[in-house]
Amino acid sequence: xxxxxxxxxxxxxxxxxxxxxxxxxxxxxxxxxxxxxxxxxxxxxxxxxxxxxxxxxxxxxxxxxxxxxxxxxxxxxxxxxxxxxxxxxxxxxxxxxxxxxxxxxxxxxxxxxxxx
Numbered sequence: 001x002x003x004x005x006x007x008x009x010x011x012x013x014x015x016x017x018x019x020x021x022x023x024x025x026x027x028x029x030x031x032x033x034x035x036x037x038x039x040x041x042x043x044x045x046x047x048x049x050x051x052x053x054x055x056x057x058x059x060x061x062x063x064x065x066x067x068x069x070x071x072x073x074x075x076x077x078x079x080x081x082x083x084x085x086x087x088x089x090x091x092x093x094x095x096x097x098x099x100x101x102x103x104x105x106x107x108x109x110x111x112x113x114x115x116x
Contacts, residue, residue, distance in 0.1 A: 003111040006036045007059065008064030018107050025074060027052065028102035038116045043103045048079050050102040053115040066106040068096065075101060 002025070005015040019025060028050055031038045040050040062068050068076075068090065076082045081099040082090075090097055102116070 002107050002109055003057070004030065004107065005111075005113045006031060006034075006038075007113060007115050008037075011037065025107050026103055027054075027100070027105045027107060030107060031102060031114075031116075036116075038102050040103060045069060045075060045101050045104045048075040048101065051076070051081065052100055053098050053100045053104075054096070054100050054105065055098055055113050055115075057113050058113045064104065066096070066108060068100075069104045072101050072104045 002018045003015055004018050005013055007013045012035065014036060014112075016030070018030050028038060028040055028043065030036075038050055038052065039049045042049070068087070073087055076097070076099050077084065077087065082097050086097060102114075
């Protein structure tokens with residue numbers, strides 16, 4: 001089980017339990033099921049509307065996260081959230097970036113903070 005805390009300056013923080021590692025449970029799907037108002041449009045990783053910032057709530061463990069999808073790489077790069085150099089470093093170091101697309105990120109077995 002993963003604890004996911006959704007945080008926004010406009011809404012009260014909300015923490016939920018989520019089944020980790022499901023290949024169908026994106027952060028956007030979990031947010032929608034729990035009435036978390038993350039903006040989205042295409043739900044397919046092409047528009048960038050659902051960009052979020054993800055960080056670990058456990059300082060003792062480095063965040064794992066799923067790998068960036070090709071769509072995420074392109075959208076995050078074109079929106080200025082990550083650079084090509086950062087993408088290359090992410091691949092080499094096998095560490096996820098803080099910026100993700102909620103419609104593409106699959107939840108892992110880790111406690112995270114999602115800022116939207």
